[in-house]
Amino acid sequence: MGFEDICNTGLGLGIYRLPQTHQQQKKKNLLLKDDHFLPSLSLGPSQYILNSATKNDAAGKVCESTDVHQQTSSLSALSSFSNSSVKKERDFTEEEEELERISNSRVSDEDEEGSPRKKLRLTKAQFATLEESFKEHSTLNPKQKQALAEKLNLRPRQVEVWFQNRRARTKLKQTEVDCEFLKKCCESLTEENKRLQKELQELKSLKVPAPVYMQLPAATLTMCPSCEKVGGGGGDGSSTSTLSFGSNPRFYDSLITNPSAASC
DNA sequence: TTTAGCTTCCGGATTACATCA
DNA sequence: TGTGATGTAATCCGGAAGCTA
Incomplete structure (x- = not known):
């Protein structure tokens, strides 16, 4: 009886990739650059499992860029910024100009030059709606994004950013859970290994005759x-x-x- | 058919702001 | 009231993919 036989505990510890979106899958297959192997141990459906996203098609992209230009709900969007002290100093014309700027600002993440970065705090209702939507699909196509933005009086860009951050948080959380689980598995295997080693020693020290069938x-x-x-x-x-x-x-x-x- | 340029989207890392203890 | 910790919106950057000339 070899040591390998003894150590065949039947306990398995696997590390797989998390199911990823279509684009992620393609990306990682081509370039195993960053997060390499994420442990997934079937602790329950992660968002990545629940939400199989589809890549936005070209028509959708065109749709988005035009939709952004068409967005007109930015008055309320601006009002969603909790810090309004800066805004109070502007007259209405400036506001209109900013609305124009916002509606054209898909590509650039730049804030207006010189002004401090203002931070939006989502209302409970906005948060709940976004969460609800995220449960249904962790990525948005341009139409969904636009619809959500209009519904919540946010810019599409803000909705997009929220989903990006939400995905990042989900992944981080899942990684933490997986880590914890792997740690426990490791401890369990160590214990099992010790026990088997001990058993082996005992068997070796036994001087009994072999059973009849042997x-x-x-x-x-x-x-x-x-x-x-x-x-x-x-x-x-x-x-x-x-x-x-x-x-x-x-x-x-x-x-x-x-x-x-x-x-x- | 191939290729370069452009656009859009995404993930990861980081920054900066708001809130709370 | 000042301060550090924490959460998170926003930004930056690079890569991938799709489209077009």
Whole structure:
């Protein structure tokens, strides 16, 4: 009996990639650059599993750029900024100019020059709506983005940013959960390893004679690796010389993580 | 058919602001 | 009231993909 046999605990520890969006998948397949292997241990559906996103089509892109130009709800959008002290200093014409600027500002992330970055605080209702939408799909096509923006009185860009940040938070959280799970698995395997080492030592130190069946010529004995029944040689499936080992917890363990073990 | 340029989207990292203890 | 911690909106940057001339 080799050490490998002893160590075959049947416990498995797998690391897979998280299911990713179509674009991510393509991207990572081509270039394994950053987050390499994310452990996914089936702790429950992550957002990435729940939400299979589709790549925006070209028509959608055109739609977005035109929609952004058409957006006119920016008065209320501006009002959603909690810090309005700067705005109060402007007259209405300036406001109109800013609305124009905002409506044309898809590409640039730049804030208006010189002014401090203003930070939007979403209202509870806005947050709830965004969350609801995120549950349905973690990425937005341009039409959905525009609709959501109009519904929430936000700029499409803000909705887009919120979804980007939300995806990042989800991924981070999932990574933390996976890490925790892997840690526990590692501890469990270490314990199992210790136990088996101890068992091995005990077996080695035993000076008992081999069981009767072990004194038979090896060619006459076969053991099914799955059901652990020992059958007589001769290739006759109807052999009556079977020996059951009864319940074997390790075997059941192996079934959990290695269903193929149940091939018998 | 190939290719370069452009646009858009996304993820990751980071910054900056708002809030709270 | 000042301050550090925390959450998160916003920004920056680079890569990928699609479209077009």
